[in-house]
Amino acid sequence: MDYILIKKINGYNNLEQFGLTILQSTIANFLSCEVKIFTNPLLELQDYNINILENENRGFYPLDDDNIIVLGRIMSDDRTLISSLGIKLSKKGIKYSGNFLTKLEGALTHTLTLEYNNNFGNCKYSLGDELILHTICNYVSKGGYDNRLIRHLISIFQKLRTTSFEGSFFSTGLILTKSHYAYNKNDRFGSSYSLKRPFSLANQCQIERRIWYLVDGKKTFFMCNKSLFVDQIFVLAKEYQEANYIDSHTLAKSLKGADLLFKVENEKSFSIINTANIEISYIENQWKFRDYTYIRKLFLAHFNNPDIVESILFFIIYCSKNAISSIIWLPEKIDQIEDLLKKKTMNRFIKKPISIMDKSFTNHIIRYLSSDGATIIDKNGLLQYFGCIIDLNKIEVKGIKGTGESAAGALSANGISLKISQDGTIKLFEKRKSRPLLI
Numbered sequence: 001m002d003y004i005l006i007k008k009i010n011g012y013n014n015l016e017q018f019g020l021t022i023l024q025s026t027i028a029n030f031l032s033c034e035v036k037i038f039t040n041p042l043l044e045l046q047d048y049n050i051n052i053l054e055n056e057n058r059g060f061y062p063l064d065d066d067n068i069i070v071l072g073r074i075m076s077d078d079r080t081l082i083s084s085l086g087i088k089l090s091k092k093g094i095k096y097s098g099n100f101l102t103k104l105e106g107a108l109t110h111t112l113t114l115e116y117n118n119n120f121g122n123c124k125y126s127l128g129d130e131l132i133l134h135t136i137c138n139y140v141s142k143g144g145y146d147n148r149l150i151r152h153l154i155s156i157f158q159k160l161r162t163t164s165f166e167g168s169f170f171s172t173g174l175i176l177t178k179s180h181y182a183y184n185k186n187d188r189f190g191s192s193y194s195l196k197r198p199f200s201l202a203n204q205c206q207i208e209r210r211i212w213y214l215v216d217g218k219k220t221f222f223m224c225n226k227s228l229f230v231d232q233i234f235v236l237a238k239e240y241q242e243a244n245y246i247d248s249h250t251l252a253k254s255l256k257g258a259d260l261l262f263k264v265e266n267e268k269s270f271s272i273i274n275t276a277n278i279e280i281s282y283i284e285n286q287w288k289f290r291d292y293t294y295i296r297k298l299f300l301a302h303f304n305n306p307d308i309v310e311s312i313l314f315f316i317i318y319c320s321k322n323a324i325s326s327i328i329w330l331p332e333k334i335d336q337i338e339d340l341l342k343k344k345t346m347n348r349f350i351k352k353p354i355s356i357m358d359k360s361f362t363n364h365i366i367r368y369l370s371s372d373g374a375t376i377i378d379k380n381g382l383l384q385y386f387g388c389i390i391d392l393n394k395i396e397v398k399g400i401k402g403t404g405e406s407a408a409g410a411l412s413a414n415g416i417s418l419k420i421s422q423d424g425t426i427k428l429f430e431k432r433k434s435r436p437l438l439i
Contacts (some may be wrong), residue, residue, distance in 0.1 A: 001044065005083065006083045014120040014123060023067070026128050027104075029288075030132050035087060036087070036190065039085065039086075045069065056080065056081035059071040059109055067089070071084050072087065074113050093298075146226065158270065169266060170264075176261075177225070177259045180231075183234055189233075190235055246317075251273070257273075258276060261273040266322075269282060269284075302415070316420065320420055321424065323424070324366070326369045328417065329415065331378065332415035337385075341388050341422060347388070368383065373387040405427065412429035416430050
């Protein structure tokens, strides 16, 4: 069969009217990136020296560290390319998420092929959250799990997210592993204990809230095998008390190989975390992708001190997950901060600056971060000022933006600034770039 321009395929009007906008916004929100769609990739991708007919089984094309092309293909039964849709994804460091993006390409190709045979009648649904869920299941099941059982487990945790016990929401968690025997070894930093009454989740539709309430998803977790049979709990050892926040959050000391962590932290979100430091969250009714390894690299370039990076990440992620709105400024030149601030708002509660690495001040610092205005932290990790008000007369506002985002963008003239919203969105501004990086 000869290659066909997608616009000439029966049902394209359905795709154009109902599917393309949904596809673009869904991927952009999930990956926090810019998305551009090419409806004639055979011609349009020649600008990137890509000939999609050279290898009809290829659907992933890295351009550079910050730009990649995903080719959603429509395939015949004999794996011949019928047509395609090109998607350019742009975000700083997006190339490093290649393992996940290849799964996205596969899910998109599968979905477009099915929709082609249905004249794109269901594309409004299949190219939205259903596509993301399809991608997630394929990604996390690649270690030898049945993606149908993964999907069932995701459904259970979506229900747990909004389940209460005696009127209050609660946290809980589960480790999915093929290596139960290993969780009593010292290198897993915890101990497993057999349940008196094991149970299966494979065919469970109802949530046994009294059972799930017994593990907190912080220090204790259920353990199940790849058949979703639960027969143990895992209790973290005291070594985690000294672990940094990200390692403690992701169980980096315990999870190995294909192990997966499912956890509910509050009624707003639940997370799936793997051993590659990837967290996929369902928060505020939408899916979000977060790569902690790459996020660490971003801040190491500024602080050049891993301990400071771990501390700042704790506060940023804490605010994000607890609906705390905050502006954080990490200036490159601390002696020039008055150029953008109203000097009388450079507040200190105590005379001596506080180190963000001093855990005795953790709750105190969170109060600073949740106050109105910007919190300023220098390159040595010292919290210098809080409640700082940006002099809006010194900045230029373009487009429709909130005051907080405009202020955070202006502060990036000197270093890095972050705007954390109550919906959990984290926007990082650097070097006066017009578009923030969403992390």
